Amino acid sequence: MSSKWKVLGISGVTCGGKSTLADRLQQQLEHCVIISQDQFFRADDDPNHEWIDVSPTIRHQNWESMASMDWEAFARAIDVVLSKEPPNHSALLIIEGHMIYNYKPICDLCDKKFFLTLEKDQCFARRDSRTYLPPDPIGYFDRWVWPLYLQNMEHMKSIQNDIPIEYLDGNCDQNIIFETVLQVVKQLFQ
Structure with missing residues (x-):
């Protein structure tokens, strides 16, 4: 792996x-x-999915579960990037996704880690305004998305290494969040 790469989670x-x-x-x-991470979700019909019963007649993939991801393919894609020599000077690899710190091999690669938070009502309002394929069944957010977010966050904290996670309030002005992270990235290369 090239030492010229810095990895931001x-x-x-x-x-x-x-x-x-x-x-x-x-x-x-x-x-x-x-x-x-979104590039490495399993196909809808992948047998490795964890399926949930959202009603007596509706089964749905649990997209908040670690089983929803092809973690090995994700890690291989990261290795491909890090094996390339960046042109002339250092380069930044950003690894982005809602469960990246729950998979220790990926978490351990990060030179700096950020975690965006929202209150439950704000998170639901934003998610409700989006279109997902497949669409979220009624009750999916309350029964699976939010509880597994909390569960995954606790798991993530339990497997952390010496690189601390910096938490950012996702309700803050996006320009402030951007400038905060940009300054940290610039420091990585000093």
Whole structure:
């Protein structure tokens, strides 16, 4: 792996602003690559999914479960990027996703970790305004999304290494969040 790469983790609650933050950083920084957890969700019909009964007649994949991800493919994609020599100077790899700190091999790669939070009502309002494929069944947020977010956050805290997680309030002005993280990234390369 090239020592010229720095790895930034951006995680947090669903609809907390992770992708927006990562995209803004990539637009601002030269030689910045994003690998998003969303690229590595299992196919809808993958037999490795954890299925949940949301009603007597509706079964749905649990997209908040670790089983919803192809973690090995995710880790391989990261390894491919880190094995490349960046042009002329250091480069930044951003790993983004709501469960990235729950998978220790990926969590341990991060030189700096951020975690965006929201209160439950704000999170639901943002999620409710989005379109998901497949769509969230009625009750999915309250019965699975929010409880598993809390459970995953506790698990994430239990497997942390020496690199602390910096928590950011996703309700804050996006420009303030961006500037805060940008300053930290610049410090990584000093």
